[in-house]
Amino acid sequence: METLVLVLDLVGTFVFALSGAMAGVRHRLDVFGVLVLSFVAANAGGILRDVLIGAVPPAAIADWRYIFVSLLAGSVTFWAQGTVRRLRDAVLVFDAAGLGVFAVSGALKATAFGLNPLAAVLLGMLTGIGGGMLRDLLVAEVPIVLRADLYAVAGLVGAAVVVGGQILGLPSSPLAIVGAALCFGLRLLALRRGWALPVARATDQ
Amino acid sequence: METLVLVLDLVGTFVFALSGAMAGVRHRLDVFGVLVLSFVAANAGGILRDVLIGAVPPAAIADWRYIFVSLLAGSVTFWAQGTVRRLRDAVLVFDAAGLGVFAVSGALKATAFGLNPLAAVLLGMLTGIGGGMLRDLLVAEVPIVLRADLYAVAGLVGAAVVVGGQILGLPSSPLAIVGAALCFGLRLLALRRGWALPVARATDQ
Amino acid sequence: METLVLVLDLVGTFVFALSGAMAGVRHRLDVFGVLVLSFVAANAGGILRDVLIGAVPPAAIADWRYIFVSLLAGSVTFWAQGTVRRLRDAVLVFDAAGLGVFAVSGALKATAFGLNPLAAVLLGMLTGIGGGMLRDLLVAEVPIVLRADLYAVAGLVGAAVVVGGQILGLPSSPLAIVGAALCFGLRLLALRRGWALPVARATDQ
Numbered sequence: 001m002e003t004l005v006l007v008l009d010l011v012g013t014f015v016f017a018l019s020g021a022m023a024g025v026r027h028r029l030d031v032f033g034v035l036v037l038s039f040v041a042a043n044a045g046g047i048l049r050d051v052l053i054g055a056v057p058p059a060a061i062a063d064w065r066y067i068f069v070s071l072l073a074g075s076v077t078f079w080a081q082g083t084v085r086r087l088r089d090a091v092l093v094f095d096a097a098g099l100g101v102f103a104v105s106g107a108l109k110a111t112a113f114g115l116n117p118l119a120a121v122l123l124g125m126l127t128g129i130g131g132g133m134l135r136d137l138l139v140a141e142v143p144i145v146l147r148a149d150l151y152a153v154a155g156l157v158g159a160a161v162v163v164g165g166q167i168l169g170l171p172s173s174p175l176a177i178v179g180a181a182l183c184f185g186l187r188l189l190a191l192r193r194g195w196a197l198p199v200a201r202a203t204d205q
Numbered sequence: 206m207e208t209l210v211l212v213l214d215l216v217g218t219f220v221f222a223l224s225g226a227m228a229g230v231r232h233r234l235d236v237f238g239v240l241v242l243s244f245v246a247a248n249a250g251g252i253l254r255d256v257l258i259g260a261v262p263p264a265a266i267a268d269w270r271y272i273f274v275s276l277l278a279g280s281v282t283f284w285a286q287g288t289v290r291r292l293r294d295a296v297l298v299f300d301a302a303g304l305g306v307f308a309v310s311g312a313l314k315a316t317a318f319g320l321n322p323l324a325a326v327l328l329g330m331l332t333g334i335g336g337g338m339l340r341d342l343l344v345a346e347v348p349i350v351l352r353a354d355l356y357a358v359a360g361l362v363g364a365a366v367v368v369g370g371q372i373l374g375l376p377s378s379p380l381a382i383v384g385a386a387l388c389f390g391l392r393l394l395a396l397r398r399g400w401a402l403p404v405a406r407a408t409d410q
Numbered sequence: 411m412e413t414l415v416l417v418l419d420l421v422g423t424f425v426f427a428l429s430g431a432m433a434g435v436r437h438r439l440d441v442f443g444v445l446v447l448s449f450v451a452a453n454a455g456g457i458l459r460d461v462l463i464g465a466v467p468p469a470a471i472a473d474w475r476y477i478f479v480s481l482l483a484g485s486v487t488f489w490a491q492g493t494v495r496r497l498r499d500a501v502l503v504f505d506a507a508g509l510g511v512f513a514v515s516g517a518l519k520a521t522a523f524g525l526n527p528l529a530a531v532l533l534g535m536l537t538g539i540g541g542g543m544l545r546d547l548l549v550a551e552v553p554i555v556l557r558a559d560l561y562a563v564a565g566l567v568g569a570a571v572v573v574g575g576q577i578l579g580l581p582s583s584p585l586a587i588v589g590a591a592l593c594f595g596l597r598l599l600a601l602r603r604g605w606a607l608p609v610a611r612a613t614d615q
Contacts, residue, residue, distance in 0.1 A: 024556070030607035032563065033556030047462070052252070054261035056464035061529045078610050119266045133343075138543075140552050142345050146229070146238030153237065197235035200283050257457070259466035324471045338548075347550050351434070351443030358442065402440035405488050 005176075009105060010069050012098030017042035017070040018084060018091055020135045021077030027139045031078055037135055038074030039067065045130030049106050049123050053113040096187035099151070100158050100180035103128040107159035108176065117163045124159025125152055128183075150190035150197060158183030210381075214310060215274050217303030222247035222275040223289060223296055225340045226282030232344045236283055242340055243279030244272065250335030254311050254328050258318040301392035304356070305363050305385035308333040312364035313381065322368045329364025330357055333388075355395035355402060363388030415586075419515060420479050422508030427452035427480040428494060428501055430545045431487030437549045441488055447545055448484030449477065455540030459516050459533050463523040506597035509561070510568050510590035513538040517569035518586065527573045534569025535562055538593075560600035560607060568593030 020041025024034035043060035050058035060066045077084045084091070106127025110120035129152050133143040145151050161179035166172065189195065225246025229239035248265035255263035265271040282289045289296070311332025315325035334357050338348040350356050366384035371377065394400070430451025434444035453470035460468035470476040487494045494501070516537025520530035539562050543553040555561050571589035576582065599605070 025610040027552065027557075028609055029552075029556045030558070030609050032607050033553075034610065036556055051256060051461060052262055052266060057462055057523075057525055057529070061462060061533070062526065064526060064528045067528055067532070081610055113262075115262055116267065116269055118269045118272055119262070122272065123266070137342065137345075137547065138553065138556065140345055140547075140550055142232065142234075143238075143343065146234045146241055146343065147232075148235070197237050199233055199235050200230040200239065200286055256461060257467055257471060318467075320467055321472065321474055323474045323477055324467070327477070328471070342547065342550075345550055347437060347439075348443075348548065351439045351446055351548065352437075353440070402442050404438055404440050405435040405444065405491055 005101075005105065008097070008101040008180075010065060011094065012101045013042045013066055013069045014073045015091060015094040015098045016102075016131050017073035018077055019095060019132065021074040022081070022084060023135055023139055024074075025077060025081050029139075034078050035071055035074040037138060038077070039070040040138060041131045041135040042066070042070045042073070043131060044134040045102060045127045045132075046106065048130045049110065049127045052123065053110055053115060055109070055113060092191060093188065096154075096184050096191070097180075099128045099155050099187055100183035103155035103158040103183055104162050104176045104180045107162045107179075108172065111163060111166060117167060120163045121156065121159045124162070125155040128152075128155035128158075147199075148196060150195040151187065153197070154183045154187040154190065157186055210306075210310065213302070213306040213385075215270060216299065217306045218247045218271055218274045219278045220296060220299040220303045221307075221336050222278035223282055224300060224337065226279040227286070227289060228340055228344055229279075230282060230286050234344075239283050240276055240279040242343060243282070244275040245343060246336045246340040247271070247275045247278070248336060249339040250307060250332045250337075251311065253335045254315065254332045257328065258315055258320060260314070260318060297396060298393065301359070301389050301396070302385075304333045304360050304392055305388035308360035308363040308388055309367050309381045309385045312367045312384075313377065316368060316371060322372060325368045326361065326364045329367070330360040333357075333360035333363075352404075353401060355400040356392065358402070359388045359392040359395065362391055415511075415515065418507070418511045418590075420475060421504065422511045423452040423476055423479045424483045425501060425504040425508045426512075426541050427483035428487055429505060429542065431484040432491070432494060433545055433549055434484075435487060435491050439549075444488050445481055445484040447548060448487070449480040450548060451541045451545040452476070452480045452483070453541060454544040455512060455537045455542075456516065458540045459520065459537045462533065463520055463525060465519070465523060502601060503598065506564070506594050506601070507590075509538045509565050509597055510593035513565035513568040513593055514572050514586045514590045517572045517589075518582065521573060521576060527577060530573045531566065531569045534572070535565040538562075538565035538568075557609075558606060560605040561597065563607070564593045564597040564600065567596055 017038040020037035021034050023041070024037035029037065043066055046060050047058040050056060103124045107120050107124025110123040115123060129145050132145055136143040158179040161182055162175050165175040222243040225242035226239050228246070229242035234242065248271055251265050252263040255261060308329045312325050312329025315328040320328060334350050337350055341348040363384040366387055367380050370380040427448040430447035431444050433451070434447035439447065453476055456470050457468040460466060513534045517530050517534025520533040525533065539555050542555055546553040568589040571592055572585050575585040
């Protein structure tokens with residue numbers, strides 16, 4: 001089980017890093033900038049969570065594997081961007097899986113550090129979306145998660161399932177699987193059907 | 206006294222959250238984005254202060270009331286933005302009150318954690334302005350507090366009164382009231398008279 | 411030796427603060443905004459490092475000298491920007507020296523806090539470039555270090571020399587001098603010869 005979580009975590013890191021690297025290439029950053037965006041997109045959510053709960057140094061910095069996997073994904077994108085772009089649909093599926101894994105593991109870590117349930121759910125979601133938000137800020141764009149698509153809500157659902165189940169005393173491992181799977185499925189459905197959240201109707205400013 | 210501080214703190218949180226939500230609506234964010242901006246505008250200043258002084262998890266995350274009040278203000282703005290906009294003048298007055306409360310409580314918390322007086326004053330000011338700065342960054346704008354209006358200086362004065370008074374050995378409660386009131390009055394005066402800080406004169410670039 | 415490090419550190423702080431203040435003046439910020447950018451450019455890298463390794467409150471906040479030097483540089487720039495601009499070439503040389511000092515001292519502090527070698531090198535580099543990145547974000551620009559010039563790599567080399575030498579058991583003081591000097595020389599060479607890192611070749615988006 002623990003090995004499975006680690007593998008899923010590293011897969012999520014790799015895919016999130018791909019999204020960061022592609023944003024960097026699109027904005028004409030140099031190779032250093034592309035690698036920074038890879039690392040940020042993959043790890044900033046978890047780093048933010050760890051700083052907020054007092055788990056320093058954050059796992060993404062203390063464990064070299066996260067750094068290595070992020071830089072690997074960035075390098076692959078930089079030198080083979082055509083291939084990465086052709087695989088865009090597959091990347092979106094893996095990204096949905098990464099969101100599920102990150103939201104669930106983030107919520108579990110927050111409860112383990114004694115946060116209240118509401119905060120744990122929000123920190124789980126932050127683990128899933130924080131990297132993408134900082135990725136967008138670094139290229140001077142309004143984070144896409146704030147304006148388009150149904151993305152954060154899927155992470156919220158995954159984190160809420162885990163935290164809610166723990167309150168009910170259910171065992172953690174099946175909870176984590178159900179939470180991540182729900183998040184994954186909801187995100188895929190949102191992608192396929194073009195689901196989006198409502199925007200406030202325009203009024204005179 | 207403690208109840209009064211809590212009530213003022215929550216009122217400040219509510220009003221700051223309104224400003225975040227209005228920025229989100231103006232930039233056509235979806236409902237999730239509007240709620241994120243509400244939370245950020247209301248709580249990022251205090252969260253930054255808590256992370257910097259080592260008070261983790263930050264109060265704004267560990268205490269569900271701050272989260273609840275922020276999301277409430279965001280929801281109200283999203284579904285009744287016309288009303289919120291009509292009340293803009295009242296919101297500005299409450300915002301000035303929020304600035305006073307946050308600057309004073311931020312400075313007090315920093316001294317309680319052993320920071321030196323200069324740092325405590327700056328962290329008090331940061332508590333008051335940090336949320337608005339991150340709100341503006343998230344919609345890809347230069348923070349308004351850096352370029353227009355007399356806003357941060359009011360927070361600085363409020364925090365300085367509290368920290369200076371403590372050095373002189375004056376009792377905390379009246380100090381806090383005087384500091385917050387001074388900040389509040391200065392900010393209202395600046396609004397009414399259109400006070401602004403000097404900008405460097407243009408030269409050939 | 412310790413006095414030398416402190417002096418170099420404060421010189422680095424002063425020069426980095428100049429770069430922040432000049433960015434603020436260029437973007438028509440008011441005097442408060444210019445001072446904020448001075449402080450951020452000079453200290454945000456070290457503050458980020460300290461938050462990530464758990465050294466709170468960060469040295470740049472707990473020690474009034476860093477605040478004082480930053481505000482001094484900001485004030486000088488605000489009221490004598492013509493002079494500062496005429497000295498631009500000298501400022502670039504001092505900035506290269508500041509990068510070397512910050513990268514080396516950041517890496518040493520990270521290893522002293524028990525970080526692994528890879529993380530220590532990256533945190534050394536972050537100490538050198540983090541302030542400039544946040545300076546650019548606050549004026550809504552893509553950080554220049556991500557897209558132009560050879561800058562971060564010089565910091566990386568300086569930090570790597572120190573960390574690598576420590577692994578080999580070499581004494582710290584000469585290591586720090588060699589690392590900072592290498593970083594300084596590499597940055598000056600990059601400036602003189604216009605070295606830059608590769609950008610991914612354009613493809614159909």
